[in-house]
Structure formats: structure tokens, C-alpha cells
Amino acid sequence: MDNLQLRTALIVVDVQCAFDEWEAAGQRRNNPAAVARIADLLRAFRNRAAPIFHIRHEGTHPRSSFLPGSPGYAVKDEARELPGEPVIVKCVNSAFIGTDLESRLRAADITTLVICGATTNHCVETTTRMADNLGFDARLVRDATWTFDRVGPDGDAHSAEDIHAMTLANLNGEFAQVVTTAEAIATLARGL
Template sequence: MVRQSSNARLHLYDARDDAAALLLIDLQQAIDDVDLHGVHSNPALNDRLEELLTCWRGGNGHIVHVRHFSYTPGSPYRSGHAGAEFKASALPLAGERIVTKHVESPFIGTDLEAWLRRHGIARLVLAGVSTGHAVSTTARHAHCLDFGVVVVADACASFPLDEIDGERWSAEDVQRFSLSLLGSHYARIASTREVVQQF
């Protein structure tokens, strides 16, 4: 049975909507480490992120920067490692919310849900990396908590993936599949232009 919750009533949330927040997920320097991840699917990622941030900072200002701090020794996402620092295109400004997670979902072990509820936020606009991992987990978890979800397709990115039978999926194929799966049930898929032009 398909849920008929807030996602059934989705419209494109814009930066003037006081009940909407922009969540930027795992936009840390390590994502540009080609030796670690391979080349991601979105060469225009930085430009799209800057567009979203400019728009949202001129609107209601509900921006949440989610970062991943790994507990694994030697991980480039470990606190204190350069790879764990925010990308230049997604640096938080003073007063913008930062949520630090240690697993895929930013709702686990953090006060993110409580903060969103306290600010009257019911709708989330997601961007970041990777689409099939932390972005997908965040969208699914938010959907289960009855938040409305929009995933900004061209402000997300995926990495190449090895299948269980040894074949290699390109980053672009992983991106298309991940967005298609999210769009089938958990979120509305939109472009940066569609979101920004509402402003």
C-alpha cells in the first residue's frame, strides 16, 4: 500500500516557505577524493549548491548542514581530518544549523527531528551526496517521520558502484537508479531551476 501522507500533497517548496528547510548532506572535502570514491556523476554540483544556498539565504533561512564524522580510524571523514571539512561551495554561515551524524541517517543520535518540529518545519528539500546512500537514507527516514520531501536531482551526486556479480555501474547509472527509486515512493524529484524559480 502506498502511503498517502504529506508526500501525496507535495508541491515545490521554495525559500519563502516558513515550513520548509534546505538540508545539505555530507558536502565534505573527501567527496572530491577520486582515489577513494571515483569520479562522481555531477560536474556542476558546486554551481547548483551555490544557487540553492543563495536562494535560501535570501528567503526564510532554514538551512541545515549535515556532516558525517566517521568513527573508523584512518577514515577521511574522521573528525579533524581535512576530508571531513565542508566543501567551499557549501560552507555554513554563522547561525546556520550544523548536524553531525555518525551513521547514514541524520535523524539517528541527533536532535534534528526535534529541531525541525520546534521550528514548525514539515517539508524538507534535500541536496548532497551520495544520492544512493546518505541522501536516500535521509529521504526515506524523513518520509517515515511524515515530512514532505523533495530531492534536488542536479544538486546531488553518485559514485561508481561494483555490483555483487562483479560488474561495474557507472556513477551516472547509479544516480539515475537512485533518483528513480526515491521518486517512486519517498520523495518528489526536482531540479535546482524548478526550486529556485519559485523564489
């Protein structure tokens, strides 16, 4: 195993069942294959014994879909952690605030973060921006993230596809390198 592979970690953000509940309630999302791509990334990182960090959102509002002990808090089966893979629980959008993620990454001499999960324009975006601000080489995996339709402050409807694309455009080249799952796996295989 190349030492550089050990310096690259997969960050899996909030792949929790609450999002299934949102869809069942009629909220529309983009990128229906995102969870399958996350499973591909997990398999590739595990095959190379590269570090993986699972991020879990813990809701604090009484009506949150992410309350501990609720069905929505559970991780989707495809993204479930294996023994020895750390789970970091956060209560805000960034996986770096109120957690020991940064200190764990620094202690392991990890320099590159491959980031995937949900949702593109919330916790994934915030975590990606902070990763770059903290000096990590952030790689955001475009086909392993998703978001939902939203209504803006003026009542304008915005599709999940447009929100996803705009978020990627805002981050690319400024806060992250936006890549596909295939590109992330190929880069990991080359040890870069």
C-alpha cells in the first residue's frame, strides 16, 4: 500500500434515513444514484485500507428528522460503518465544528479529503469549505452527493439539479476540486 493512500481520507457526510423520510413525504431530490456511488467509494477505500470517517448529524430541534433514537437518525445500509471506522457526530452543518475531526485528521497526517454525502448545499458544502480553509486538499465527489428542491426567499422554486450544479460551481477551484466517483477512485489507486 502506498503511503500517500494513507494521507487521503474519505469523509461520508450524513447518509442517514431522514432523507428517505423527506422523499416519502414528497420532497424531490436529484442524483438518485448518489448512495450507490458512495457505496463504490467505501468499497474502494476499504480495499486499499485507506482511512474513512463517517459523519452523522444529530438534530437538536424537537421536530428534527435527525433526533437520536428516531428512524431518521439511522445510517442507510449502503453507507454503514464497519468496525474500526470512526463515527463523528455533529450538531451543526460543518463536520469540523464541535467535533474532533480536525485533530483526528492531523494526528493521522491526512492531507487530502474526498467528501461525499448529503446534502450538497448544506452539510457537504459547509464541511468542504471549512476543509479548504483549514488547509486540507478537498475533493468533492459530484455524483456521490445530492440535494432537494427548495423555495427561495422570494418564493421562486429552485430545482435540486440547479442547486446542486450551482453549489458545485461555487466550490470548484475555490474551495475544492470537483471530481466524479470514478476519478476519485482512479486517483486513490494511483496513490495521489
